[in-house]
Amino acid sequence: MDEKRYNNPNKVYVSVKAVFYPHGGFKPISFVWEDGTEYEIAKVTDIRRAASLKAGGTGIRYTCKVQNKEVYIFLEEDRWFMERRKG
Amino acid sequence: MHSDLNNFYASVECLHRNEIRNNPVAVCGDPAARHGIVLAKNYLAKAAGIKTGEAIWQAQQKCPELIVVPPNYPLYLRFSRLARSIYASYTDQVEPFGLDEAWLDVAGSCHLYGDGIKIANEIRERIKFEMGVTASVGVSYNKIFAKLGSDMKKPDATTVISRDNFKQIVWPLPAGDLLYVGHATERKLARYDITAIGDIANASPKYLKSFLGKWGEVLWSFANGYDNSPVIHMGEEALIKSVGNSITTPRDLETDEDVQIIFYVLGESVATRMREHGFKCRTVQIHIRDKTLFSFSLQGKFHKPTNLSSDIAEKAFSLFLANYSWLNPIRSIGLRGCDLVATNTLEQLSLFGDEKKSVKQEKAENTIDALRHRFGHLSVQRAVLLRDAALGSINPKEDHIIHPISFFKEGKLP
Numbered sequence: 001m002d003e004k005r006y007n008n009p010n011k012v013y014v015s016v017k018a019v020f021y022p023h024g025g026f027k028p029i030s031f032v033w034e035d036g037t038e039y040e041i042a043k044v045t046d047i048r049r050a051a052s053l054k055a056g057g058t059g060i061r062y063t064c065k066v067q068n069k070e071v072y073i074f075l076e077e078d079r080w081f082m083e084r085r086k087g
Numbered sequence: 088m089h090s091d092l093n094n095f096y097a098s099v100e101c102l103h104r105n106e107i108r109n110n111p112v113a114v115c116g117d118p119a120a121r122h123g124i125v126l127a128k129n130y131l132a133k134a135a136g137i138k139t140g141e142a143i144w145q146a147q148q149k150c151p152e153l154i155v156v157p158p159n160y161p162l163y164l165r166f167s168r169l170a171r172s173i174y175a176s177y178t179d180q181v182e183p184f185g186l187d188e189a190w191l192d193v194a195g196s197c198h199l200y201g202d203g204i205k206i207a208n209e210i211r212e213r214i215k216f217e218m219g220v221t222a223s224v225g226v227s228y229n230k231i232f233a234k235l236g237s238d239m240k241k242p243d244a245t246t247v248i249s250r251d252n253f254k255q256i257v258w259p260l261p262a263g264d265l266l267y268v269g270h271a272t273e274r275k276l277a278r279y280d281i282t283a284i285g286d287i288a289n290a291s292p293k294y295l296k297s298f299l300g301k302w303g304e305v306l307w308s309f310a311n312g313y314d315n316s317p318v319i320h321m322g323e324e325a326l327i328k329s330v331g332n333s334i335t336t337p338r339d340l341e342t343d344e345d346v347q348i349i350f351y352v353l354g355e356s357v358a359t360r361m362r363e364h365g366f367k368c369r370t371v372q373i374h375i376r377d378k379t380l381f382s383f384s385l386q387g388k389f390h391k392p393t394n395l396s397s398d399i400a401e402k403a404f405s406l407f408l409a410n411y412s413w414l415n416p417i418r419s420i421g422l423r424g425c426d427l428v429a430t431n432t433l434e435q436l437s438l439f440g441d442e443k444k445s446v447k448q449e450k451a452e453n454t455i456d457a458l459r460h461r462f463g464h465l466s467v468q469r470a471v472l473l474r475d476a477a478l479g480s481i482n483p484k485e486d487h488i489i490h491p492i493s494f495f496k497e498g499k500l501p
Contacts, residue, residue: 004159050217056102
């Protein structure tokens with residue numbers, strides 16, 4: 001049985017580019033938002049497991065600096081998602 | 088300590104669907120497959136008086152605005168694993184009790200992480216933050232009181248039951264709250280004017296034994312906090328004592344042929360699982376429940392141990408034929424192989440049976456296992472199953488991933 005997926009309007013799945021280091025581990029460097037714009041991730045400031053009540057899901061949460069704003073990108077199993085901002 | 092994820096299925100569903108979060112929600116089985124009962128509900132639904140195990144229509148009568156969602160077991164399994172990985176960061180003694188509950192023995196970790204209460208609170212915080220659901224934790228010096236504690240304050244709370252306060256906290260609780268006091272035992276106890284856990288504790292074990300049998304002594308020791316069963320280590324698999332499957336069929340069974348189809352379906356699942364675990368069974372047990380919910384079980388022995396689906400299904404079917412009079416159509420059927428022996432045990436060959444044939448059959452069934460593993464369950468099927476596609480295409484092995492477990496796993500008590 002496969003896991004059923006939910007369609008949550010506040011959950012935006014994104015494409016993520018990442019660097020994989022030769023000694024192991026990786027770092028996301030940019031993501032493509034649903035409108036096609038690619039945003040560069042200036043810095044990853046925190047990595048921890050967390051749930052997103054807003055988007056409905058749980059995963060490894062990367063706190064990132066993007067255009068001088070703080071955003072969360074979640075790695076849930078094998079997909080990345082972000083929370084849609086209100087307004 | 089004992090950790091219990093609050094309204095587990097419903098909480099996970101509410102996390103993933105914010106649109107339903109502020110409504111009464113019930114996770115229900117599929118009514119089309121006649122599994123249409125409430126499996127879990129959130130607090131708003133509970134406030135409306137909805138109970139787990141009710142039929143969907145009963146629940147909707149009590150609460151017309153109830154939102155009914157289907158279960159998503161793979162997701163719950165993932166969340167269950169997440170919770171276990173949190174537990175595992177504090178101790179290697181984690182004993183799961185179903186998907187949403189677990190006992191943890193943190194006695195050996197206290198010098199690292201602080202006392203039980205501190206660890207309990209930390210685990211609750213992490214479950215809330217990392218998984219987006221809540222847990223209730225009971226902290227105590229034995230498994231029974233820990234479980235009682237986790238049931239007392241919900242949601243998202245820690246309850247401590249110590250050697251000093253258990254008489255005040257545990258004893259006034261109704262007897263039915265104690266693990267293994269079900270409705271029948273509760274009624275029986277009430278007839279002897281035993282209604283609270285304290286009454287059980289203060290009765291003499293001999294007296295309890297006189298009308299409850301050996302369970303009386305067990306319950307007495309539970310009520311007094313004398314349970315000293317250990318929390319098992321992770322990876323220390325409980326000994327398997329039997330392999331079984333049961334199914335509520337999509338429609339009532341009305342003829343011998345229907346029943347035969349289901350026995351073959353169940354027999355294949357049971358036989359495959361026995362082979363996976365390296366067992367053969369010496370006894371087969373069937374369980375029949377008719378339309379009126381009347382049920383009974385029967386057992387039959389084999390001349391020699393087997394893990395062949397044809398042997399198991401045929402034995403079950405002959406047991407059935409000899410004992411069922413078709414007073415009512417049948418609603419559900421269970422099949423179980425017990426009295427297990429390891430596959431590599433030496434066995435006495437029969438002088439009269441056809442040994443060559445059974446070796447051949449064993450090879451054939453192993454080949455079928457391999458084919459199904461590669462190409463899916465329905466890639467190879469018995470012709471008899473094609474007579475009724477709806478009944479024949481059930482796959483109990485993969486559709487039912489949650490097998491009930493017992494507190495007395497190692498068979499050490501009753």
